[in-house]
Amino acid sequence: MRHTFPRDTRFLPPVAVAARGIEIEDSTGKRYIDASGGAGVSCLGHGHPAIVEAIQRQAAQLAYAHTGFFTSTPAEALADHLIRFAPPGIDRVYFVGDGSEGVEAALKMARQYFLEIGEPERRRFISRRQSYHGNTLGALAVGGNRWRREPFQPLLMDVSLIAPCFPYRFKADEESESDYGERVAGELEAEILRLGPGSVAGFIAETVVGATAGCVPPVPGYFRRIREICDRYGVLLILDEVMCGMGRTGTLHACEQEGIAPDLMVVAKGLGGGYQPIGAVLVTARVYDAFAAGSGFFQHGHTYLAHPVACAAALAVQETLERDGLVARCRARGAALEAKLQERFGNHRHVGDIRGRGLFRAIELVADRASKAPFDPALRLHAAIKRAALERGLIVYPMGGTIDGRLGDHVLLAPPFIIEEHELDLVITRLGDAVDAAIAGIAR
Numbered sequence: 112m113r114h115t116f117p118r119d120t121r122f123l124p125p126v127a128v129a130a131r132g133i134e135i136e137d138s139t140g141k142r143y144i145d146a147s148g149g150a151g152v153s154c155l156g157h158g159h160p161a162i163v164e165a166i167q168r169q170a171a172q173l174a175y176a177h178t179g180f181f182t183s184t185p186a187e188a189l190a191d192h193l194i195r196f197a198p199p200g201i202d203r204v205y206f207v208g209d210g211s212e213g214v215e216a217a218l219k220m221a222r223q224y225f226l227e228i229g230e231p232e233r234r235r236f237i238s239r240r241q242s243y244h245g246n247t248l249g250a251l252a253v254g255g256n257r258w259r260r261e262p263f264q265p266l267l268m269d270v271s272l273i274a275p276c277f278p279y280r281f282k283a284d285e286e287s288e289s290d291y292g293e294r295v296a297g298e299l300e301a302e303i304l305r306l307g308p309g310s311v312a313g314f315i316a317e318t319v320v321g322a323t324a325g326c327v328p329p330v331p332g333y334f335r336r337i338r339e340i341c342d343r344y345g346v347l348l349i350l351d352e353v354m355c356g357m358g359r360t361g362t363l364h365a366c367e368q369e370g371i372a373p374d375l376m377v378v379a380k381g382l383g384g385g386y387q388p389i390g391a392v393l394v395t396a397r398v399y400d401a402f403a404a405g406s407g408f409f410q411h412g413h414t415y416l417a418h419p420v421a422c423a424a425a426l427a428v429q430e431t432l433e434r435d436g437l438v439a440r441c442r443a444r445g446a447a448l449e450a451k452l453q454e455r456f457g458n459h460r461h462v463g464d465i466r467g468r469g470l471f472r473a474i475e476l477v478a479d480r481a482s483k484a485p486f487d488p489a490l491r492l493h494a495a496i497k498r499a500a501l502e503r504g505l506i507v508y509p510m511g512g513t514i515d516g517r518l519g520d521h522v523l524l525a526p527p528f529i530i531e532e533h534e535l536d537l538v539i540t541r542l543g544d545a546v547d548a549a550i551a552g553i554a555r
Contacts, residue, residue: 125501130157133527133534135506143501146538147508148525151321151354151471152385155428155437156527162386162427169423178416185422192429193393196363198372202396205409206389206417210353210379211245213390214315217375218249219411221313221347224398227405230345233312237271237302237346241516243323244315244351253315256323257516271306273298275320276329279464279475280483280514292333300340313347313375318365319468321354324513325475325521326467328360334369347374347398353390354471357381358432359525361442361469368468374398384428387421432528441528444535445469448524451539461550470528475513476520476546485519486553488512493520495549505541522546 117124125137133156134142145153155162169185176183190204205220207213218236225233238244240255251260252267255275260267274281274295282291303311314337320327341348350373355365359381362368366376375398379390402409415421432438448470456462456474463477476493478486486492493509500507513519526538 132156132158133530141504143504143506144526144534144538144541145506146524146526146542147506148380148527149385149506150380150508151359151523151525152380154358154381154441154528155384155386155431156529157385159384159386159431161431162384162424165423165427166386166420169420173419175415176419177414178412183417183419183422185419185426186417189422189426189429192426193391197393198364198366198376200372200374200395200397201376201393203394203399205392205394206422207379207391208388208413208415208418208421209245209390210351210377211247211250212413213353213377213379213392214245214250214253214349214351215247216411217315217349217377217392218253218313220375220392220394220398220409221349223410224347224401225312227401230309232309235269235271235306235311237273237299237306237311237314239275239316240272241275241277241320241324241514242315242317242351243321244317245353254323255516256512258512271302273302275324275327276333277320277324277327278330279327279466280519282330288330289332292330293336296333296336296340299337300344303340303344303346308344308346311344311346313349314341315349315351317351317353317355318369319355319360319471321471322508322510322523325473325510325523326471327473328466328468329369334366334371338371341374349373350376353377353379354525355468357429358438358441358528359469359471360467361438361445363432363438365468382428383421383425386428387418387424388415389418389421389425437528441469444526444528444530444532445472447532448472448526448535448538451535455539455543456546459546461546467524470530471523471525473521473523474546476522476550485514488517488519490553492549492553493522495553496520496522496545499545499549499552500542503541503545505538505545507542507545 129136238253242255244250244254356378376393383389464475493511496509508523513521
């Protein structure tokens with residue numbers, strides 16, 4: 112009998128016992144290609160010797176030191192490394208345990224920043240529908256995933272949700288991408304004016320939308336317009352790159368491709384590659400200096416902030432990415448993955464869109480390609496695809512509610528950057544078989 116509390120009490124998951132490269136092995140000896148990196152986490156795959164050695168060495172030297180009393184060598188070295196490659200203006204790093212913690216810290220940091228500079232009335236946050244920013248209460252409140260929010264709605268702070276930048280679903284046929292981007296970015300300005308410009312602390316967005324809508328990149332110019340609006344009204348721009356950042360979309364930070372820099376940015380997943388739990392908030396000098404010149408104290412903290420072993424692991428991951436040119440490799444492998452997805456699914460009668468950047472790709476399933484009509488959500492196609500993929504030794508990341516939290520199904524792929532081209536072929540073959548089997552099964 113098991114005594115763990117699983118995510119889904121109706122599903123008894125296999126027991127993972129070993130992993131190497133892009134594969135995970137369960138207790139029966141069955142192997143699975145980890146084509147989603149878990150949840151977009153495993154950028155280096157599993158069992159990388161340099162990371163394992165760094166963890167062992169640090170654990171033997173200094174396993175833990177509370178940040179109320181000490182900093183540590185790996186935390187300082189990791190911060191220095193991250194700042195070397197950070198977007199313009201970023202000067203400080205606040206380490207946390209994961210992405211949800213990072214978003215929670217960024218929200219509190221934004222609020223306290225305005226207290227420090229004498230604007231205490233700024234307390235409101237704006238986010239986007241069909242976004243996901245984590246599962247702690249603050250992060251959940253700024254998320255736009257209806258299914259995740261609904262049970263806990265009475266506990267959540269009031270947050271404004273504006274339109275996502277999701278052209279496949281919401282761009283009008285007669286609109287250019289530029290016009291569409293201008294229109295949906297304009298909703299931010301309208302909402303700031305409706306709330307009162309002096310009341311808004313921050314706007315938070317995923318640079319490339321992850322799990323909730325399935326690897327949705329912004330249209331060109333969208334984030335430049337968002338940046339302009341935030342600057343005009345003194346609103347902090349918080350970018351959530353927990354899933355899409357740290358090389359996943361083919362540049363170290365996804366916002367590089369948008370030509371902008373945020374005021375605060377949250378990273379996690381690919382920061383430590385799954386070898387240890389870690390996330391970080393990257394902070395501009397302007398925000399940090401307000402704290403330093405004011406109270407001098409960020410009124411926030413957790414026991415395992417800047418954990419030395421986690422920081423040592425993350426530093427080894429980031430040094431490996433740089434040394435081995437793996438971000439460029441991710442970009443090249445991403446182009447190959449896109450080509451293979453187009454070849455297998457480009458004319459599939461039930462695949463409406465293939466999208467993403469780098470090794471961050473998704474297919475959206477539709478009942479009818481011409482009308483883009485989704486499948487009946489009661490069929491739970493995404494869950495059927497997940498089961499069919501697991502049966503075939505493939506781990507992918509399907510989700511439902513792609514369009515509005517209820518309608519739509521997609522499958523997200525985020526394989527390790529070390530994946531070889533012949534392994535991509537295996538992923539596509541198994542995914543194609545899983546999709547076809549799941550659709551056939553729900554049609555019966």
